[in-house]
Amino acid sequence: MLREVTATRYITPLREGGSLPGLVEADDLGTYVVKFTGSAQGRKALVAEVIVGELARALGLRFPELVLVRFDPAVAAHEPHQEVQDLLHASAGLNLGMDHLPGARDFTPEVARTFDVDPLEAGRIVWLDALTVNVDRTTHSSNLMIWPTLGVAPPRLWLIDHGAALVFHHRWDASEPGKAYDFRRHALGGHTPDTRAADAELAPRVTGELLRAITAQVPDAWLADEPGFASPDEVRGAYVDYLLARARASAAWLPTDFPTRAQLADEDARRVARTRQDRPDWLKRVPDLHGKPTAEQDWSAHLG
Ligand SMILES: Nc1ncnc2c1ncn2[C@@H]1O[C@H](COP(=O)(O)OP(=O)(O)OP(=O)(O)O)[C@@H](O)[C@H]1O
Ligand SMILES: [Mg+2]
Secondary structure, three states, rough: OOOEEEEEEEEEEOOOOOOEEEEEOOOOOOOOEOOOOOOOOOOHHHHEEEEEHHHHHHHHOOOEEEEEEEEOHHHHHHOOHEEEEEEHOOOEEEEEEOOOOOOEEEEOHHHHOOOOOOOOHHHHHHHHHOOOOOOOOOOOOOOEEEEOOOOOOOEEEEEOOOOOOOOHOOHHOOOOOOOOOOOOEEEEEEEHOOOOHHHHHHHHHOOHHHHHHHHOOOOOHHOOOOOOOOOOOHHHHHHHHHHHHHHOOOHHOOOOOOOOHHHHHHHHHHHHHHHOOOOOHHHOOOOOOOOOOOOOOOHHHOOO
């Protein structure tokens, strides 16, 4: 079972996170990044965090400890922002904490350029993401951190943030365990991930017994009242069945196509050219960023 701790101090919101996680101190003297049940992402994001994170750990990947955090909004009485107060008041009770890695750095495209990743490790991470349909580990939103960074030991890759994984739990009846998803823009695609070796190693380790032990760690309250299911245990069973079937069908979804950064840039350029072709002249000057942060410094071209 996940350890339970009690929040003693709300330190600050982490505004890099879309779900407005908070940095929290607890009665075991630990510091945790807490994801709140009252966030817009909802409790299914927390279920995905537990199941995918604990599966990652069981398969030998680095993933910070998860704890259940008893949270009373009174410990954040000093927090001045109303949107944070609203979130915390909607989250009284059990929430999910992840051990905070002090000084950790996000694995950004700049870090990725100089950081060596072993192809088998990269393959294992891509394999886990493909198994659990985690499409939120891309170049620009890697949800990978490197730690430690103070020179005490070599920095290693750590996985975080699996809240967007297990997309099938939003539409249970329409989910197809053999479905392939596009992982060509995976954050580790440029590190020659050996997904075939990872598949041979990891697929046999994903057993019903392991999945039952992992889903048992999800609190009942986050699984209750799921439409179409009579009990939290029935929902757990559905996660086990789906992931087991998907692990057995890996030949149908194993990602093996990882274009280089130059090839992806080329594809982007061609797509932009196609999109712009039929636009009126003034619209051709609007940058097409496809969700990427702008690298453009000179906006004068768009003002004339
Ligand atoms: N365990 C951790 N240790 C140190 N920093 C962390 C940890 N977990 C998260 N962070 C920092 O907080 C940021 C937001 O975390 P996370 O991605 O889990 O939140 P989120 O709300 O799910 O974000 P989003 O949905 O926008 O990706 C991370 O990018 C990272 O910088
Ligand atoms: Mg994130």
